[in-house]
Structures are given as C-alpha cells and as structure tokens.
Amino acid sequence: MVSKVDVAVIGAGPAGLAAAISARERGAERVIIIERAERLGGLLPQCVHNGFGLLYFEKDMTGPEYEKAFVDKANSLKVEFMLETMVIDLNEEGMLTVVNRQQGYKKIKPGAIVLAMGCRERPRGALGIPGERPAGIFTAGTCQRFVNVEGFMPGSRYVVLGSGDIGMIMARRLTLEGAKVEAVVEIMPWPGGLIRNEVQCLHDFGIRLLLEHTITFIHGKRRIKGVTVAKVDRDLRPIKGTERFFPCDCLLISAGLIPENELSKKAGIELDLVTGGPVVDQNRQTSVPGIFAGGNVVQVHDLVDWVSWEAELAGAAAASYADKGKIKRADQIRMVAGENIKYVVPQYISGKDDVTLHLRVSRPGLRANLKVGNILSKRFRSVRPSEMIILDIKAEKLRDARTLKELVVDCKLEGGD
C-alpha cells in the first residue's frame, strides 16, 4: 500500500491536471495523478495547433502551452505523479490496483477518486467499412501523434472519413506538411466538428468537404490504394451510381469519440447510454460515493477549456469528500432530455445552488427556442449538434423548481431544419 492518499486522479490529461490542482486548492493534502503514458498532458502535447485557452485564460494558446500552464501549477502545488502506470482495477470500495515498472503491482485506497480518463476514437472496425484490410488506415488522433510527437508521416495522399474536429485539424496539418488531402467525407448533412475548424482548416486550405457521402469500399492489399466514396440517401444508405474512386495511400478516421469508461464499469458506476459517460450529479459525483468524474470521460466536450472547468468541479468535490468522508449529494432534481435534446449533463442537480448545464441538440436548425422546464428560456439564432450549449442557471431561478423531481429541457426549432 502507498501511504495515505487523499485524492487519486486517474489520467494526467487536461481533466486530470485541473482536477488535481483544484483538489489541492480545496485543501486535500496528498493528491496523486496516475497516468499510463510516459509524460503528462494526455493528448495536449500532440495538439500543436492553437485555439486552446480562449475561454479559460482568455488567450489563444497551443496545446503544449495550455498543458504547461497546468503542469507548472500542479508542480507548484506539489501534486504527485505516477507515470507509465496503468490502473488495471477499480472496485466499488474505491480500491485501485495499479501496475508499473518500478513499484510493480500496488493497491491504493485513496480518500476519494476522480476519473479523468478522457475518451478514445472510434476505430475502423467499429464502423464496419467494407473492403480490404491494408496498412495505412489510422484514426485521426493516432496519425496526429505520429506526425506531431513521433515525427513520422503515415503517407502523402489522404482521405479523411468523418469531419470530427481532429479530422479537420489533421487535414490542415497534413497539407502544411506537403501532403495532399483529397477530401473529407462526412455521412451527415452537417460537419461533425466546430464551424471554426470547418472554416480555418478546410475552407482556408481549399480542402473539399463532401457532406452526405460515405466510404463504401477500401482498396489495396498491402497498402491502401484508394477508397470508393458514394453519396448517401436520407437513411444514410449509399446511392447506387454515385460512386467515385479517390486514390490515397492513407485513410484517416475521425468518426466520433467514445468516453473511456472501462474502469468505471469495473467499479459498478452507472453510465449514461447517450453520453457514454458516468451519470453524475452537480458536483460530478458518480453513482458510487467517493468516485467523481470530469472532462471527456463524462461527455465529449468541444473545447478543452470546458474539460478543465468540469474537472475542477470534480476535483474540488473529491477534496471535500476526502476531508469529511462524504458530501451532500446534489441529486434532488433529475434533468431530462426532451424535444430535440440529445443529452444534458449533469444528469442530476441540487436545485439549491447555481448550476451550469452542458447540453447538445439532436438536430441542427435555425431560430431555436431552448427551455428548461418553465424556469428558463433562451433563444438561439442557430443550433448544431456539434456545438455544445452551455447554460448557467442561478440558484434563485431554481427556487420554484425545488419541489420538482425532474426538469425537462426542450429545444424547439422555429426556423425549420
């Protein structure tokens, strides 16, 4: 056993760093971050593009700059780190089993735990794209690591499947590296990532975005030689006769991120089928007391700034829990995703304190009217599933809702789809 740990944070990405800092600032004595990789920062070191910290620091930073700000702070607060250490088990009592080279096999029972494992990319196999199985198929994030951290290029001519943010950012990055990006292929009628990435990464570099298209076949025995792309109908099925061949020596897949919750499952934590992350209350406490969660492990965010903020909530609550043995549950009111709402996080709120809701719509549209029960309504000129909506609600607004068990959030589209 490692001697008494107040808060153990799993993952040293932006969420883990923010949670650990906030736990220390809230008075937790000993805070340890357990990280499987060989360095801190999670995916930040490979995100060499800008656009980080605009909200949090009100400054345009790159991923490594954003990371450094947090790592410096964590160091000054004497947060401890265990690198190249894998948490291989987490049980309902909050006992962690960790493995690394130096200490071997260890069990740790901290006062509280913050889950900050982030998310992973959906791979090719899960998409079931028909065709051969050659070399040269990567998820966009894996390619990003090869190019920006390892210093290697997987190919010179690319097609990107899916228009997630990493996919669009990599399309630009590879173009800057002298590669040719033939197309970004998106099955939906709208891009999967942020508008700013669509503009800055694709339009500004003349990279074509094929909406309502998908890859119907992967060609190439040893190395990928090209892909067949077809237009899809309303049911997302390829339309015969619209097939086109795009030659490439590399296919990147940017088709969704999945919160990484294998450990959460081991601990018996209740998961939300829509977000893929734990069901959390306002303090980011999961269904297992003493285990908190923040960042992309809870819900896939658009911006790292929100990851940090959410993880700070979890870190602070974990520190209080470690101090007092428990904290008041903030789960008096259940938040319900109503019309055109995909999900709302947190799933439970206290009704007594100010709260920030994170939510996504199911369909994009113009002139949207967002309503939280009958306590709040807000108008938006347009909404898209890829742009998370952040809604602050003051405690006094919730006064009338306190007796309620649920609050339904709706987003009616008045300007049509």
Place this chain on the structure above:
Amino acid sequence: MSKIETEVLIIGAGVLGAATARELSRYKVDVTLVEKEVDVGWGITKANVGVVCQGRDTLEFRPEYHRTKLLWKALPLMEPLCKELDVPFKRVGAYLMIRNLARKDKLDKLAKRTESLGLGTDTYLPYSELKKREPFISRDIKGGLYDHAIAVVHPVCLTQALAENAVQNGVNLMLETEVEEIQTGDSYFSVRTNQGEIKTRYIINAAGEWVDKIAAMVNADDFVLFPIKGYVGVLDRDCSELAKSLLAILPEEPGDMNIVVPTVEGNLLFGIQLQINRRHDHSTTEHMARKALENVRKIIPEISEKDIINSFCGYLMFRNFEIGWHECEVAMSSRVSRFVNMTIGYPGVSASPGAALEVVEILRNDGLRLDPNPKFNPYRKGIPDFSVLSEKERKALIKKDPKFGHLVCRCEMVTEGEITEAIKRGATTLDGVKFRVRPGTGRCQGGFCGPRVTRILARELGIPETEVTKAGKGSAVVPLRTKQLLEEGN
C-alpha cells in the same frame, strides 16, 4: 541467392504445414518449411474461427470420408498437443439448435449416429432448458443438441507454436520465400524461390489457398479447388457473457452456417456468412456483413451493430466441390511421385494433427528413413499472458523483468514484456506482434498502442521506424519522416 538441399520441403507454413513440420521433427530427417509471407499462419489459417470439431458436429462427417478419418485420428491428439505447446485449448461445449421442430429428426439422427459410433452421448434440450443455460438466446429457438466436447483453440497461435517447436527441433523455417517454379528430376525436385534454389527429395504441398497452383507446377493438380469465402465478425468483450458455449443453428439450407463462437481470449466471433468467390479477394462486403448480423440475431437478438469491433473474411478451400463437401485428400499425388498434396477444405485446424501423422506414414511407406530424433523436445513454453495471471504471478513476473510492469495495450492488458518476447520469438511486424500477444485486437483497435508497438519493434529489431511494417513488404506503417515531403517538394 542461396542453394539449399533438403530431404523434405514443406510449402506453406499454415496450420497444416507447421503441424507436419513439427511431426517430422520427431525424426532424424532434414526438413525445410517455406512460407511466402513474413510470418506463419497468415493464409487461410488466419481467418479460421478456431473450433475444434469433434467429428459428430454435422451429418457431413460420414465415417467413410477421408476427412472424417483424419479428424478422428486427430481427436485425441489436439488437447495434449496444446498442452505440450503451451497454447490455450478451451472446451466450451456447443449447442446445435433448431428454430423449427420439424427439423428435430435431423438432430435425433445426429445423436443416434454419435452414439452408435461410440463418440459419446449428446443430449437434446428443449428451449426452456437451453434458456437456463444460455439466457440470451432467441425465443424462436425450439431446442438443441448439446455436445460437451467441442473446444476452441487460437489457430494462428497454434501454428506459431507448432512452427516454433519445429524450429527448436531442427526444422529450417524460411519466411518470405515464395515458390516460383518446380522442376521434377529422377530422384529430387529442384525448386526455384525468390530466395534461391532448394533441392529436395520430397515436397509436401500445404499451400492452402494456393495449393492447386503449386500442384500445377509439377502437373499434380488432378483436382479443382473451390474457394468459399466466409465473413466473420468480432464482438466487443462487453458481449462475452452473451454466449458461454458455441451456439449454432442447424443449417436450414446447405452451407448456411450461423454460429457464435467464444474464443480462447474470451470474446465472441460470429458468422460465418459463406459465398463462392474469386480467390485472393479478402475484402468484407456490406452484403455479407448485413447478412451475418441478421443471422446472428436469430441466435442472440441482443447483438447489434454497435457491438462489432472488427470483421474479416477468409477462405475454405474445397476440393472438387461439385461432387460434395466431403472431398479431401492428404496423399501422394497419383501423377507425381514424392509429391504430397494436402487439401482438406474443412476442418483444417481440427484435423491438422491427424493430417500430419498421415504425411509421416505416407513418407515412411514410400521408403523415407525415419529414425527417431534423440534431441526431440515436444515442449515449448508460451509467452506469459499478463491479463490472465494471478496477483502473485504478476508480481513475480514484474520482479523478474520490469517490462512486464509496463502496460502498452490497455484494452487487452498487454505489457511491454510480452511484446518484446513476441519479437524474440519471431514477430517482425505489427500484425506479427498482434497475432502473438494481442495488442491492437481490442476495442480501440490499436489507436493507443499502435505508435508504441511500432516504436518497440523498431528498437528491438534495430531498424528505423519508417521500416516497420504492418504485415511485411509494402505495408510500412509510417513510411516517411515529418518534413520529408516538404524537403522533397522543394
């Protein structure tokens, strides 16, 4: 280009070739095993789902068929063989089920035959009983026959172990060696390969998917091959509880295979959607994927598209398919002496120990002197599998080699220690490592561990990362350095 002389040349290091090489390594005979790929077991062996048939699974296993005989010969051998080679062998049992009570007579017939042949007793269970044992099966299932003996192995791991043990006992294994031409002499063959010439007294043609092409080089192709393509889907480990045993539906039409198979690693495979196909096309198709999913949902309705983490296609190479499924031959060619064809079609993995023994007999009967090899050691130690070890074993392993404390693949819980050991045993590619110790086979499919395994391969093999391949020549993982394109462009 080298010139090699050998007594027995085995062409193809799939499960049949490797099993034969290992069997022959019991004797003082010079054996060379050539494989055109960069690793063993990568032809039709790779796409085999690993079921060890028990000779009574289908009415197709008629006692008079040659392949049934080979299989029966192999029946008692497979489990001890796996023990010797330290590869997993799991008796999972199987339920052969029906969705229409009118087909129960088929099952009765099968059960009766099993008993009369002395192969054991299979019990028929009605739906209510099946449901207790396999709670996730469809309500449309009426009943099924339980065969406790059905087992599973990992076909590629078995082949690797067979080849490793054969090499340990003196067999010369040549990888990336493709046979281009064979000349028949009076008492030897002269075989031209891309790696030089091999002079050999005997040839064992175990070329799997290409067995007819090799046979044709010496005019020993007195048979026609029918490639039957099969689609197999891989389910996430989260689905593992959906089937404890192999679940199959009695084919409603000939060749209409519909099974769910637990693998030795614990996840489930499903398929097999079959179709006659042009050879060498290993692509999956939307049609096959859809049909296979539709089919498997007749067994377990809960399985959905979201549960599939991977899929692949492989081939069953049937011989003279037009006269029936039963045609199979492991025999000296009737046209060319000292040339043995191995064409089993199905079930190749299950029958391989029997087929290997058969080849030894054929060679002995032809006058090849087979004195026991005094140095033969049947045992081969497997690579430790960190994910299944106890706490005590894990601690001991990390103490011995700290690399076992470094987890590289989180999905399948694979350590750096296992990866370096796989490379020591002959893995030279990403797939080679993957097929030995599994990094990249889990739900993220190598997203996290891919760059790390690439780096370990480069380090252990002493090559630049740009030369590390997925599966041999022409499949470099990251062929270029960053900035290289810009420099070349200028």
